[in-house]
Amino acid sequence: DTEVTQTPKHLVMGMTNKKSLKCEQHMGHRAMYWYKQKAKKPPELMFVYSYEKLSINESVPSRFSPECPNSSLLNLHLHALQPEDSALYLCASSHRTGDTEAFFGQGTRLTVV
Amino acid sequence: KQEVTQIPAALSVPEGENLVLNCSFTDSAIYNLQWFRQDPGKGLTSLLLIQSSQREQTSGRLNASLDKSSGRSTLYIAASQPGDSATYLCAVRGNYGGSQGNLIFGKGTKLSVKP
Numbered sequence: 001d002t003e004v005t006q007t008p009k010h011l012v013m014g015m016t017n018k019k020s021l022k023c024e025q026h027m028g029h030r031a032m033y034w035y036k037q038k039a040k041k042p043p044e045l046m047f048v049y050s051y052e053k054l055s056i057n058e059s060v061p062s063r064f065s066p067e068c069p070n071s072s073l074l075n076l077h078l079h080a081l082q083p084e085d086s087a088l089y090l091c092a093s094s095h096r097t098g099d100t101e102a103f104f105g106q107g108t109r110l111t112v113v
Numbered sequence: 114k115q116e117v118t119q120i121p122a123a124l125s126v127p128e129g130e131n132l133v134l135n136c137s138f139t140d141s142a143i144y145n146l147q148w149f150r151q152d153p154g155k156g157l158t159s160l161l162l163i164q165s166s167q168r169e170q171t172s173g174r175l176n177a178s179l180d181k182s183s184g185r186s187t188l189y190i191a192a193s194q195p196g197d198s199a200t201y202l203c204a205v206r207g208n209y210g211g212s213q214g215n216l217i218f219g220k221g222t223k224l225s226v227k228p
Binding site: 004006033041042043045048056088090092097098099101102103104105106107109 | 144145147149154155156157158159162164165202204206208215216218219220221
């Protein structure tokens with residue numbers, strides 16, 4: 001099983017809403033990632049968790065708050081987003097950060113209105 | 114800072130043709146290089162992973178090569194099919210610095226295979 005599952009697939013939220021994106025994997029991977037992808041652009045790294053600890057935050061605004069409650073789950077909490085935050089949010093995992101293969105989920109299409 | 118470039122940005126070929134997608138990177142200090150496929154509005158599907166010590170990897174009709182010293186990789190697709198139409202992304206994992214181990218992506222090649 002090389003599956004990374006993201007929910008929801010689509011999300012529309014207002015600028016005053018609070019919502020969460022969820023990501024789950026059962027491959028025993030200890031590195032998990034959030035990427036943001038705008039239309040016709042490559043994915044851009046947002047956060048990296050290694051062994052459930054936040055190891056990289058690529059200068060992401062505080063309205064995005066990641067959480068890794070256990071080794072299989074990764075959340076992205078959203079609050080007071082702007083319309084320009086509308087994008088495809090991708091979760092990925094790998095055995096560890098470094099020389100291992102990364103597997104991506106199908107993404108959450110987020111629209112901020 | 115690592116930069117990944119993919120050429121061409123778009124490619125249209127008739128069904129059955131063999132084709133080559135190119136990827137270049139500026140810093141050879143990498144753990145590995147990974148090729149992905151992305152269908153419109155979807156996530157990324159891993160196609161091939163080449164470790165820095167390897168020269169090529171094959172999966173079905175796909176063959177990827179890596180020349181780390183020159184900073185180049187190619188993805189060869191044999192006997193292309195309309196179902197191969199997608200955007201192909203190349204990504205490298207650096208092995209030093211603050212972003213060690215993180216994937217750096219090229220902008221992709223959008224492939225269209227005409228029936």
